[in-house]
Amino acid sequence: MKKPFPIMPTLIALMSALYFLVPLYATFLFSLKMTRGEYSFASYRSVLNSSIFIDTITFSTIASLCAIVIGTVIIVPTAYWVRLKLPHIRPVIEFISLLPLVVPPVVLVFGYIRVFGSNSWLPLAGSDQGTNLLLVFGYVVMSMPYMFRAVDNGMSVIDIKTLTEAAESLGASRIRTIAFVIFPNVRGAIMSGAFLTFSISLGEFVLASLLNRPAFGPYLVQLGQDRAYEPAALAIMAFAFTWACMALMQLFAVKKPGSRWFPRLSIKLYKKVEA
Template sequence: MKRQFPYVSTLIVIASAAYFLVPLYAAFQFSLQMRRGETSLDAYASVFSSPVFLNTLTFSAITSFAAVIIGSVLVVPTAYWVRLKLPKLRPIVEFVSLMPLIIPPVVLVFGHLRLFGTNSILPLTGSDLGTNILLVLGYVVLSLPYMFRAVDNGMATVDIATLTEAAESLGASRLRIVTQVIFPNVRSAIVSGAFLTFSICLGEFVLASLLNRPAFGPYMVQLGQDRAYEPAALAILSFGLTWLLMAFMQFFATRRPGQRILPRFRPAR
């Protein structure tokens, strides 16, 4: 018996693709019309030639990468310890990790300013370095739901209890177990959460704007207020970068996170 062609699902897919691709194509066409009567890449050349573009993109890339590193160091041991020793606290930890999705970023940044302002015990906002640290910590909080969920799902596919017992029987310390056993076995999940965190923090606006940091998100907003064609080109570039990160995330997410089991340990004497 022949299967009927899925007309409804195909129509839904086409309509969904058109909903996203048609505005993107319109923005791309508009970005090519900076030179009247001709199709050119002048808007893209103007964006790339701007030192502000390179500076803000570099700043956001560095802070996003720092947020990924700090988030991984915090989330992986926490998820590992909760799954191994404190399974009853897992619902509470999951709820706490979802709080950044409930609390608006503007509330988060005003709370940071109140706690770490110039009149507080730890005045981080008194210097550029301290404000940058505060921005990175804010990015870590914003990325917590995505990083924790990715790492927790990765650990669900690995028998961490057996791996821990095997490593301990070979004389490995708990720190060495986390760094050389758990981290390698959930590396695909960590990379997936890292790329998602990086793409979110790269274009974040609220924290960077209220902390007055030279980040990529405020630059895009400011450029949209001052120029006509360059914002469209910048939007296409940001979409392309985000899609590239998503492609990397999908590539690493489809890899099995438990390919490496145990490193070689020397038995304790």
């Protein structure tokens, strides 16, 4: 029996594609209209030349990178240790790492402001540096579900028990084992979690705004109120940025430790040598 042409599926796929692509196309076109009567990249130039843009995106980039580093330092040893020595408390760790999905950012930051306010036992929110730290910790918490999942998946595909025993029999200390044996083996998983963290925290608005930080998210909102064409340009850039983050995340998630970056290319080369 020959299959008939799938009319309905094609129609649904086309409609969805239209819904996905029209806003992108419209935003792109809109972003080109800044100078009257012609299409130009003036809005992009205007954004990239603005010093507030540079300042805020630098701030947010640093904050995101700090969050990635701190998150990695907390989560990788924990995931390793739990798998190796305390498998029975795994559900607890997993539960805690999923909690941020239940706590919306607005609630989390509300708690921060009250607990770490200027007249509390640990007045982090009282100083600029302390507030920066709170922002970074907030990002660590928000990315914890994804980071933990990525790292834990990464550890499930390597044999950490054997690796640890091998390292120990060669005389490596605990910390050395984690830093030089386990870490490199889950690098791909960490990077995959890191890019997701990056895409979440770079344009994050709620925490940054309520903690009063000069970050990229609040700048975006302000720009949206003041300007017409620059926001469209930024939306396009943000989409491209998200795409890049997701592509890199995928790349690192799929790549196994020690495998080549471009498998197909290497197979071809191999065949040539064989012939």
